[in-house]
Amino acid sequence: MAAQLPVPVFTSLDQAIPDIQTAAVQAVRYSQLVEEYEKRFGHKPTYIARAPGRVNLIGEHIDYVLFGAFPAAIERDILIACGPSLSSESGATETSAPGGVRAQNLNPKYDPQTFAPMLKSAGPSAAEEADAASAVHAEPAWHLDINTRELRWESYIKAGYYGVLSRFFPAALAGSDKQDHPVPVDLLFTGSVPSGSGLSSSAAMVVASTLAFLTVNNKLDGVTKGQLVEMAMENEKRVGVNSGGLDQAASVICTPHSALYVTFFPQLGAELIPLPTPRTTPRAVFVCANSLVVSDKVVSAKWHYNLRVVETLVGARVLANKLGIQLGPADRPTFREILSRWLGTPESELDTDALKVGIERFLPEVEKLRPGHEGRPAGEEGVTMQEMIELSGLSAEQFHKVYLSWVEVEAEYFQLYKRARHVFTEALRVIEFRDVCLRANASSDAPPADTLQQLGALMDASHESCATLCESSCPEVDALCWLAKAAGAYGSRTTGAGWGGCTVSLVAEDRVEEFIGKIKEGYAPYRELEGERLREASFATKPSAGAFVLKLDA
Template sequence: MVAPADLPLVTVDALDKVYPADRVTNQGVRWNSLVESFKSHYGYKPAFIVRAPGRVNLIGEHIDHALFGVVPMAIVPDVIIAIGPRADTHEIRAQNVDPKYPPTAFTPSYSGGPAVDIEIRHLQWHSYVKAALLGYLKHPHSGGQSAGLDMLYDGTVPAGSGLSSSAAMVISTLLALLAANARLEGISKGDLVKMSMGAEGNVGVNTGGMDQAASVISTPAAALYVQFFPQLAGDPVPIPATDPAISFVIANTLVTSDKATTAKYNYNLRVVETLAGAALLAKRLGLAYTPADKVSYRQIVSEVAGGEHSLTGESVDNTDPTAGLRAAFKKTLQAIEHHLGNDSVRDGLSEDDLIDALDMSKQSFADTYLSLAVEPLGGKYRLYSRAKHILEEALRVLEFRRAIETGADGNMQNLPKLLGQIMGQSQDSCRDQFMCSCKEIDEITSIASEEGALGSRLTGAGWGGSTVSLVPAHIVPRFIENVSKRYSKYQGLGKDELEQAIFATLPASGACVHPLD
């Protein structure tokens, strides 16, 4: 059986293969409008429409860059692009149906290797277009060249919402480039995930891969268990029928979570704290890693367990395939408590103290960890609390997946409550240990719990963006109405704005290409 990440990219010929049945009519109007707008802008009919959805992460926050598995799902909101290849030029022209995003046109340089000018300090929407182009040109499959092309974008994933609008932008643009250059053959879903991870790094974001995997590999009616070690894989986790039936409600805080501009003291700092913490733990456990190896906590788990064969190899007990992993996670948590939870590390280390603890020079520390700018909070790198969140969250992911796959050990009536409890524990840890929540997220999750949500948590990078709540399906309309009335930043919004800010969703399909006749 072919693993989902090894499957070829998806090409579709009808929208009922892309969207749920109740969304096809409205999406058909939207896609037809995009084609007509493309013809109006560029004077000819596009050859393809490509699509990449946003995603909501159900459980597993900020652990993908430590190589632990996560459980996201694709959602209906997406980025679609109408594209027309041009053989007469290398120029890229990009426009957006939303007039607040100005058009752009640029030509990559091919002298001395492909180059695209990206101003990282002042990102605009088309910075992600350029980032994708550069990622494409650097990939061997491109041959280092691209035809010119015209593109018209239409996005329904709110920017900065924590629903991976940036990943959807980059992935859809990469699909556009692959389609325009007749390079779709020979690229798997996993290849596109890795290509898009590298491309998003071109705008200064050190991404772990969850967003890209969810957008590319997802299938309808299922969440996705994405693992990154020992290799990238994505396994469907079908959402079962429960009693009561459940739905996931996404609520945008309307606080922009802009990873690129706040990364130095939020996202990128957490990546550095994670890598440095793993290096220090490995050193104190006597493992044969140096900081330059950038060992991950997931690799340390494998070492603690005595080898990966006991965790994911053929010897794993198929009746409870994650039992070994859960035990190894708990053992690693004990090691974190012993080696990083002591007085000298628990409350944070200054940069000089961290350099000394790792036996590094200032230059080697900078070379290893500071390729992207970071600004430690209060001058302290907080290794212990970040490590504790990561291992506990990784354990919650396995418990969440196991609960779904076993039907809460056969007690389906208890499944919604159990999943909600795990989501609530995740939010507590994101707020208190990883410190990626904010007052608006705390406000919405509190209101959600009071209005009947079984569990509510931030989703995405945090520091704003969106929340996801597990809600009994029969109370969803009332739940949305009451949260809309009570959340402070929803006051004064019109009906259309509210419908974009808070909505119910179920798992949706992943990225695809739609050739036009």
């Protein structure tokens, strides 16, 4: 299984990037990063940690309720040159504390950062906390200040560090042997994933940072891809985003030429699915187009991303009550878990065909979440906070503890029905997308001529649901999807957290240049873009390899 494979460590770039042409281009970039690292820190790096961004082909806002999605890693990525700091040996004080970090970025808009994890108060309480962390990966005896209300680039580095500290240095208390402490580290970042574009630059940052700290501290040996995904998921939550794991799984597990059917129930699963390559019709690639509307999950979380998380979780409890499924007062089940309880398979892993049949049977039950219109504006299908609490069957105090004590959200009406309808129909589309790919790949001859049209139609339906039921699109993204269809795309949809960011369109490979030209002409924010600025905004990509480490010569 793909998730059980070790995180790859390469000793040469041609091992990491088998395509000769791509490797030649990237070799220049890697060499420049190494040279700049030595200039800034006075010594050579020992490793480069790499994590790609991702494009989600279909399956939006359903991973955090444990339904599967269909992402692919992209060629754009985050690179971190890293190595043990030598500053403490020369008497410098900024990294003299255990595990001190000096982090710099080739992009001048990100200021250099110096910080160190702080040991919590020593003594019996700290020792007990460390024991607990060692046993269950609970909070470690370390503290790193992360401001979840203000987006700062170093927050993602700290988030990646936390997971390494909690899993591998839980007993590092004051007065313990130095071998129990993380080493001081120098990091130099560069990235080609546009920030806030919906291509998951944040997850790539956290994955790469986690990987860098694991590697420099000699803790990578024995860590599987699945374990790295789980660590990165937990780490990104420390920045204030309740990620479901789709982004991290794609960034870590993907391989060239394949997308990833990633599932989360009853545990993480990842199935590499080769994308169809028709031989009698033009090959297709995915074109990412940045709306240039910055979508920051952290800053807008209480109105957007985290609100959707809470709406779907509360919707699952309310639906369970209406279906007569018994829940404890502290339970916080997801829609995927409620489906399994309703099907009578609460602990079982259904195969994909059985899951598809189960979702189709369950869909009519979602209508039980549609509220009446008495006492609310015409056409309003949401419920107020007070109505939501009453529907949950919990007291206001218990409701707050279970659903609101760990996250901040803000809304006048909470859209339990719309979100549920999106979740279950989108989960079906993901399975159908997978099925189309598998049927095409199983064909002894060329894949059916209508394969790309089928995939495109599913992408179009997904965008419609994201726009009207999940309400995670925006006018600019809707306009880009419409323009993409007019320019000849087989299908087009929003990708990523939403409310801006990128679209992804399925386009015939031999028409990419013409396609991007039509988008530039039709989308007003692109009209002044030329050269590299246009290539940054709209570009074709093929599925890329997932995260890896490049070990450098000493």
